[in-house]
Amino acid sequence: MFRFNHYNINVLDLEKSINFYKNALGLNIIREKNAQDGSYKIVYLGDGKSDFSLELTWLKDRKEKYDLGDEEFHLALTAEDFNAAYEKHKAMNVIIFENPKMGIYFIGDPDGYWIEIIPPKK
Known part of the structure; x- marks a missing residue:
């Protein structure tokens, strides 16, 4: 059997x-990995409630935006x-798409990744 561990974005x-993930979603650093030669840094963010983490990977030599x-x-x-959450993200001007029929919206992070925000199940 498998269970979710983490999701990576560059x-x-x-x-x-x-700062975006902390301010927009309340995620905090739970651990870090640094290359001895400084070529990369990996930071794991968590919500403090689940074991799932978001892995942010930074590469020193990368200068152009990811496709x-x-x-x-x-x-x-x-x-x-x-x-x-909706009002907070609206004030932050990070909402990039809304789907009122489905009751969801998406915010965009600094690198253009989409994050879906959904309400709790009723």
């Missing part, structure tokens, strides 16, 4: 990404207070 500005294709893949998080 980022250009690690500090900017860490995200058609953004058909995404990370999804459930917001305990969906309306408060």
Whole structure:
């Protein structure tokens, strides 16, 4: 049997990404890995409630934006207070797509990754 462990995304500005995920989603650093030669840094973020983590990988020599294709893949998080989350993300100006019929919306991180925000199941 398998269980989810982590999801990886590559980022250009690690500090900017860490701040985004902390401010927008309340994720905090749970561990880090640093290359001895400084060529990469990996930071794992967690929600403090589950074992699942988001892995941010920064590569020293990477200068150009990552090609995200058609953004058909995404990370999804459930917001305990969906309306408060929506208002917060609206004020941060990070909402990039809304689907009122489905009751969801997406925010975009500094590198253009899409994050789906969904309400709790009723």
